[in-house]
Amino acid sequence: MKLERIISMIYMLLNHEVLSASVLAEKYNVSQRTIYRDIDAICAAGIPVVSYQGVNGGYGIMEEYKMDKSLLGSHDVSSIVTLLRSMSAIFEDEKAEETIHKLQTVHKESRSHAMSLDIGSWRPYNETLRMIKDAIASQLVLQFEYVSAKGERVKRYVEPVNLQYKYDTWYLYAYCRLRNGYREFKLPRMISLLVTGEHFQHHQHEPKPAKTYARKTNSEDGDRNIVLKFSSDCMARALDFFVGVERRFNEDGSLDIYLRNQNLNELKWLMPIILSFGDGAEVLEPLELRIEIKIMLQKTIEKYREV
Structure with a gap:
């Protein structure tokens, strides 16, 4: 009870210029002698409480210790x-x-909060996030198996730099000893994470920012306009996937999505997404992508031929 009272008193003093011992004693239903002892305890904790004499005297916290309210609205x-x-x-x-x-x-x-923000607090790898955060603070090497985009599982030893949240998932940015360079690792692809007892020193050369390349718009380089059609029962999910792109709502309840100037050679990620909609999605253009989808469907059907 005493600790709760002292903490409350600290915030009271932060929010007021001066408060008398009698006002504090009345608020917390204790004697003024108890307030004097509490003030001594607050000072002993390193918080600079100043005593003011006179009719309007009392206690306050040194102005230099408070945050200027004009700095933040x-x-x-x-x-x-x-x-x-x-x-x-x-x-x-x-x-x-x-x-x-x-x-x-x-x-x-x-x-009073007008909004709230949830950047993955429900995720099952929150414990992993906490392990990595502690390893970054303690400069400890991490060990894990990483599943690459090609499906290969390779053991990695990395020196963690920071955690990044982007594209709706968490990434670890670290110096990879296997590749002798800085890399990004998706947390869901990290398997059997271990925090080793080995300490590391940060490299003298800071990691260079990732280069950005301007996308070419020459159709000879494989760029096409892609048109996707989604049925009405798949519309909501399609809008979740394709944010900020051109779209058209049709009279029959379907939805057309337009992806302009896309390089077909870089769209391997798109085909599994289209197939995940089942018969609720159709590629209208271009013909090359329609053929690729057809080939993938035929391979899938072949796996179930004996069923």
């Missing part, structure tokens, strides 16, 4: 708190919760 605080809550849920970070409480002392209105 209520919108800024609310946005930061929203992000910190999501991080705290994933990583079980007590420091993030402490920061949230501190920020809420800056603007009380930030306690």
Whole structure:
């Protein structure tokens, strides 16, 4: 009870210029002598409480210790708190919760949240995220098997740099000792993760940012306009997959999706997605992609020929 009272008093002092011992004693239903002891405990913890004499005297926290409210508006605080809550849920970070409480002392209105953010707190690999985060902080080498895009399982020893959330999944950015360079690893493809006891020192040369290449629009390089048709019962899922692209809603309830200037040689990822819709999706254009889908379907049918 004493600890809860002291914590509450700290936030009271942060939110007010000066509070008298009598006001604090009345609020917490204790004697003024108890308030004096609590103030001594707060000072002993390193929080600079100043005593003011006079009629309007009392106790306050040194202004230099407080965060200037002009630095952050209520919108800024609310946005930061929203992000910190999501991080705290994933990583079980007590420091993030402490920061949230501190920020809420800056603007009380930030306690009501107009939005929430969930960047994967339900994922089954949250424990993996926490292991990697601790390994990054302690500079410990990680060991795991990684499944490549070709389906190969290769043991990797990496020096973790940071965690990145993009494209709706988590990535580990690390220095790979097998490849002698910095690589990104998708967490769902990491198998049998172990934190070794080996410490590492960061490399002298910082990783270079990934290069971006301008996409060519010359049709001779394989670029085509792709048109996909989805039935009405597959429309919602199609909209989830294809965000921000050109689309048309048809009178029969179907949906057409247009992917402009796509290089067919780089669209291996697209065909499994189309097939996942079953007979609810159809490639209208181009002919080359229709043929590729037909070949994949024929191979699939061949596997079930004896059924």
